[in-house]
Amino acid sequence: MVELVMNLFPARTASHQLSLSIGGLLRFCRRYLSVALVLVLWQAGAQAGLIPSRLLASPVQIVHTAWSLTLDHTLPQNLLVSLGRAGAGLVLGIAVGVALALVAGLSRVGEDIVDAPMQMARTLPALALVPLFILWFGIGELPKILLVALGVKFPVYLNLYKGIRSIDPKLIELAKTLGLSRWKIIRDIIIPGALPDLLVGIRFAVGISWLMLVVAEQVNADSGIGHMMMDAEDFLRTDIILVGLAVYAVLGLLSDQIVRLAEGRLLTWRGRTAVQGGTR
Amino acid sequence: MSANPLTKAEFELAGNAVSIRHFTRRFGETTVLRNLNLDIAPGEFVALLGHSGSGKSTLLRALAGLDTVEEGQIDRPSAVSVVFQEHRLLPWKNVTDNVTLGLDGKEWNAQAEAILHEVGLGHRLEAWPLTLSGGEAQRAALARALIREPKLLMLDEPFAALDALTRLRMQKLVLDLWKRHDCAVLLVTHDVDEALALADRALVLERGEIRTEVEIPLTRPRRHADPVFEALRERLLHALGVTS
Numbered sequence: 001m002v003e004l005v006m007n008l009f010p011a012r013t014a015s016h017q018l019s020l021s022i023g024g025l026l027r028f029c030r031r032y033l034s035v036a037l038v039l040v041l042w043q044a045g046a047q048a049g050l051i052p053s054r055l056l057a058s059p060v061q062i063v064h065t066a067w068s069l070t071l072d073h074t075l076p077q078n079l080l081v082s083l084g085r086a087g088a089g090l091v092l093g094i095a096v097g098v099a100l101a102l103v104a105g106l107s108r109v110g111e112d113i114v115d116a117p118m119q120m121a122r123t124l125p126a127l128a129l130v131p132l133f134i135l136w137f138g139i140g141e142l143p144k145i146l147l148v149a150l151g152v153k154f155p156v157y158l159n160l161y162k163g164i165r166s167i168d169p170k171l172i173e174l175a176k177t178l179g180l181s182r183w184k185i186i187r188d189i190i191i192p193g194a195l196p197d198l199l200v201g202i203r204f205a206v207g208i209s210w211l212m213l214v215v216a217e218q219v220n221a222d223s224g225i226g227h228m229m230m231d232a233e234d235f236l237r238t239d240i241i242l243v244g245l246a247v248y249a250v251l252g253l254l255s256d257q258i259v260r261l262a263e264g265r266l267l268t269w270r271g272r273t274a275v276q277g278g279t280r
Numbered sequence: 281m282s283a284n285p286l287t288k289a290e291f292e293l294a295g296n297a298v299s300i301r302h303f304t305r306r307f308g309e310t311t312v313l314r315n316l317n318l319d320i321a322p323g324e325f326v327a328l329l330g331h332s333g334s335g336k337s338t339l340l341r342a343l344a345g346l347d348t349v350e351e352g353q354i355d356r357p358s359a360v361s362v363v364f365q366e367h368r369l370l371p372w373k374n375v376t377d378n379v380t381l382g383l384d385g386k387e388w389n390a391q392a393e394a395i396l397h398e399v400g401l402g403h404r405l406e407a408w409p410l411t412l413s414g415g416e417a418q419r420a421a422l423a424r425a426l427i428r429e430p431k432l433l434m435l436d437e438p439f440a441a442l443d444a445l446t447r448l449r450m451q452k453l454v455l456d457l458w459k460r461h462d463c464a465v466l467l468v469t470h471d472v473d474e475a476l477a478l479a480d481r482a483l484v485l486e487r488g489e490i491r492t493e494v495e496i497p498l499t500r501p502r503r504h505a506d507p508v509f510e511a512l513r514e515r516l517l518h519a520l521g522v523t524s
């Protein structure tokens with residue numbers, strides 16, 4: 001506990017903080033400088049004819065294509081479909097992961113029944129199940145949503161389970177001296193105590209949901225960002241493929257940011273904390 | 281069976297806040313507490329001394345109802361509170377919510393506020409526990425224990441982790457609270473001076489039994505320089521195996 005508190009409130013002198021922020025600014029500039037440099041070189045190379053557009057469209061071309069795809073509604077429509085699938089899969093996967101973690105975390109019997117199979121199953125690459133899912137559930141929306149849910153379930157389960165198990169038994173003991181019922185112990189101590197780990201799990205889950213979706217949509221789909229990219233491949237439209245990639249990148253960044261925001265809101269009691277580790 | 285209106289527990293308590301009879305506690309092969317007897321009168325302040333590992337916390341846990349009593353009998357009031365060495369505040373609840381933990385109803389909030397003022401935390405009602413100092417956190421833990429109006433308040437080395445100055449201040453606070461709330465207190469401590477400064481009676485636990493029992497007939501506040509204080513201190517230190 002003492003260690004935790006020290007981690008949360010590192011003693012910082014003013015000068016230390018100052019040099020940190022200047023250093024941070026410099027690093028920030030350097031990071032984006034290199035990105036900008038690559039883009040400029042890329043554009044220059046394309047214009048000089050060094051990079052054939054058949055293999056790689058230029059940045060300007062990509063922006064242009066993205067704009068026209070937006071105007072003819074191709075991009076927004078496919079984006080909506082993809083978002084719907086990712087969202088549905090996330091909700092389902094988080095629900096299943098939370099339920100399983102609660103069962104395994106709150107009872108010894110549940111632990112024996114749930115945890116061992118989950119630990120085994122998580123070593124299985126979920127993507128290897130794509131052919132089986134197509135066989136079982138066809139090529140509609142269901143296999144895609146289930147595939148996302150499957151991938152999402154593991155980080156949610158593993159982190160929440162770990163969170164529940166690492167709750168300080170002294171707090172539970174205290175609750176007993178105060179006469180709290182089992183239900184109140186779960187509500188007031190176990191759930192809030194495991195919340196930080198659950199949120200770490202959800203952050204991983206969001207990243208995985210996009211990964212699963214990319215594969216699911218590229219293997220079999222007639223809509224969605226992944227399908228739009230596969231379609232473009234047939235016509236050698238590298239610009240559209242790159243637009244798709246950029247969209248995935250933006251979605252990934254945005255969703256990660258949203259979860260971090262939620263963390264900040266839900267975990268105000270921790271103050272400012274360092275990034276926590278987690279289990280994928 | 282008989283016409284006696286008293287239940288067995290009430291009869292055994294017979295005017296005591298706590299009554300322990302022939303209590304034995306074993307962990308596997310080792311017997312930590314052996315055939316232990318102890319009475320605490322209502323409103324009495326008892327200090328429990330003993331070497332590390334002598335079973336002080338074990339006795340406290342049994343009294344708090346955290347352990348099932350298998351050998352012997354323990355009678356205690358239903359309203360008991362415990363303050364541990366660590367504050368054990370829930371970091372995700374603010375100070376007021378920690379104090380009212382397990383108490384349903386808005387009316388407790390006013391109560392919590394009053395009691396937090398009483399322990400000198402009136403300015404940190406909404407604070408997160410992680411932002412409290414060690415002394416402040418222990419004050420909040422005291423408030424959480426007292427809001428239930430316990431008939432028996434148990435303190436398991438509550439000030440051991442605090443610096444000497446804060447500890448003195450907390451000792452005074454505990455005395456004030458004890459007088460005002462009129463509950464029996466069982467204070468576990470390593471500190472002979474602390475026991476002598478606060479308690480009506482000091483017990484030394486040794487090899488599973490209470491080997492030494494010392495009444496402290498001094499009026500409070502007590503002066504360390506008092507010859508009676510000195511003599512009692514020698515006795516307790518001797519009982520603890522410290523010879524000067």
Ligand SMILES: Nc1ncnc2c1ncn2[C@@H]1O[C@H](COP(=O)(O)OP(=O)(O)OP(=O)(O)O)[C@@H](O)[C@H]1O
Binds near residue numbers: 330335336338339
């Ligand atoms: N759950 C347990 N299982 C086995 N042995 C235990 C258990 N709890 C306590 N003990 C043993 O019982 C003995 C008494 O422990 P206890 O915690 O009551 O000591 P204590 O007097 O409070 O010591 P301290 O002053 O260091 O807090 C110790 O030898 C300890 O190892």
Ligand SMILES: [Mg+2]
Binds near residue numbers: 338
């Ligand atoms: Mg102890």
